Amino acid sequence: MDLREIRGQLRTSSSVVFFGGAGTSTESNIPDFRTAGGLYNRSDPHDRKPEQLLHIHTLLNEPETFFTYYRTHLIHPEAQPNKAHRVLANWEKAGLLDTVITQNIDGLHQKAGSSNVLELHGSAHRNYCMECLRPAALDHVIQSTTVPRCTHCQGMVRPDVVLYGEELDMDVMNRAVNAVRSADFLIIGGTSLVVYPAAGLISVFSGRNLLLINKEPTVYDDRARWVIHDSIGEVLSQLAQ
Ligand SMILES: [Zn+2]
Numbered sequence: 001m002d003l004r005e006i007r008g009q010l011r012t013s014s015s016v017v018f019f020g021g022a023g024t025s026t027e028s029n030i031p032d033f034r035t036a037g038g039l040y041n042r043s044d045p046h047d048r049k050p051e052q053l054l055h056i057h058t059l060l061n062e063p064e065t066f067f068t069y070y071r072t073h074l075i076h077p078e079a080q081p082n083k084a085h086r087v088l089a090n091w092e093k094a095g096l097l098d099t100v101i102t103q104n105i106d107g108l109h110q111k112a113g114s115s116n117v118l119e120l121h122g123s124a125h126r127n128y129c130m131e132c133l134r135p136a137a138l139d140h141v142i143q144s145t146t147v148p149r150c151t152h153c154q155g156m157v158r159p160d161v162v163l164y165g166e167e168l169d170m171d172v173m174n175r176a177v178n179a180v181r182s183a184d185f186l187i188i189g190g191t192s193l194v195v196y197p198a199a200g201l202i203s204v205f206s207g208r209n210l211l212l213i214n215k216e217p218t219v220y221d222d223r224a225r226w227v228i229h230d231s232i233g234e235v236l237s238q239l240a241q
Contacts, residue, residue, distance in 0.1 A: 003238055006226055009209050010096065010239065013185035018088055019101040019176075019201060020232070023190020023214060027082040027233045030106055031073070056165040063147040063156060070159070074105070075124050075142060081112035083233035084189065087240045089113035099179040103191065103198070105161045118176045120168060120197060122161035131155025168197060177204055185209040189232040193218045 010016060022032035052058065053069045081089075089112040091097035100109050101118045107125045109117045127136040129150035136157040141148045148157040162168055176197075180186060184207040191198050192214065202210075202220055212224040213232045221227045228235050 001226065001228055006211060007239055010185060013209060015183045016091070016097045016185040016187070017099045017101065017179050017183040018097060018187045018189065019180070019191070019198070020084070020189045021103045021191025021193075021195075021198065024084050024102065024232055025079070025082075025104045025106055025108060026190070027084060027231060028076075028079045028106075028108055030076050030079050030104075030108075051164045054164050056163045059158060059163060067141075067144070067147055071142060074159075074161075075138070076106055077138065077142065079106060079108060081108045083237045085109055085112035085114070087233075087236040090240065092116060098183070099176075101176045101179065101201070103195070105159075118172055118179065120162070120172060120176060122159070122169070124159055124161060126160035127157050128160060129153060129155040129157050173197060176201060180205050183207060185211070187211045187213065188220075188224075189213040189236075191218075192216065193220050 026032050050073070053066065054074070059066045085108050088097060088100055088109065092114050099116050099118060100114050101120065102109060103120050105119065105121050105124045107123050125138050127138060127141050127148070128134065129136060129152070132150060132153045132155055134150060134152055136148065136150065141157060141159065149155070150157055180201050181204045183205065186205045186207060186209065188202065188210070190213070193199055193202060208225060210224040211226045211228070212218060212221060213228045213230065213235045215229060215231065217229065
């Protein structure tokens with residue numbers, strides 16, 4: 001793979017967008033529960049899958065079960081941005097990158113310094129009371145031993161993340177679609193592209209410069225101008241040189 005060609009194209013493109021999946025965060029030691037080696041088959045005593053435990057019905061009907069699982073597997077306050085996050089933040093500051101679109105809820109892009117980040121699945125760092133809608137701190141959710149309660153009205157506090165059984169935030173999704181549609185260089189990293197809405201986003205990209213970086217092959221490899229099956233942190237670091 002000749003990275004010089006990609007590097008040159010990156011620097012002369014007018015709008016570069018990065019779209020990242022769980023693989024962007026696994027290099028910060030955050031497990032991907034959708035891929036092999038992730039959280040599957042390490043479920044609760046009832047042997048339910050993450051899709052069931054992280055379902056809106058579980059939050060509403062069995063909140064203790066939900067929060068026990070959520071706190072253990074979805075919150076990683078100690079995680080630090082990796083090379084991929086840092087390169088992308090530097091590119092944004094240098095005016096080389098317009099938008100980061102992510103399926104992750106860990107806030108690591110912002111922690112690395114990115115500011116134009118579209119979080120398709122929300123963020124674990126935002127939490128709010130389901131009754132009075134007042135915001136609550138992530139620490140409050142972490143420190144509650146059972147179900148986190150609002151300090152004002154005792155309503156249940158929930159994370160502002162899109163759970164199974166819930167719709168995506170259409171405003172965020174529309175902004176992501178517009179960003180991809182107007183991009184002339186799209187980097188997709190760390191996603192197998194099988195989970196909605198990833199497949200939908202790639203379909204609105206009409207430019208020629210599609211770079212796919214994923215450790216495993218994806219169903220869209222044929223459509224990309226460049227495909228690199230490697231660590232996203234390593235590849236972006238090399239591109240940044
Ligand atoms: Zn409240």
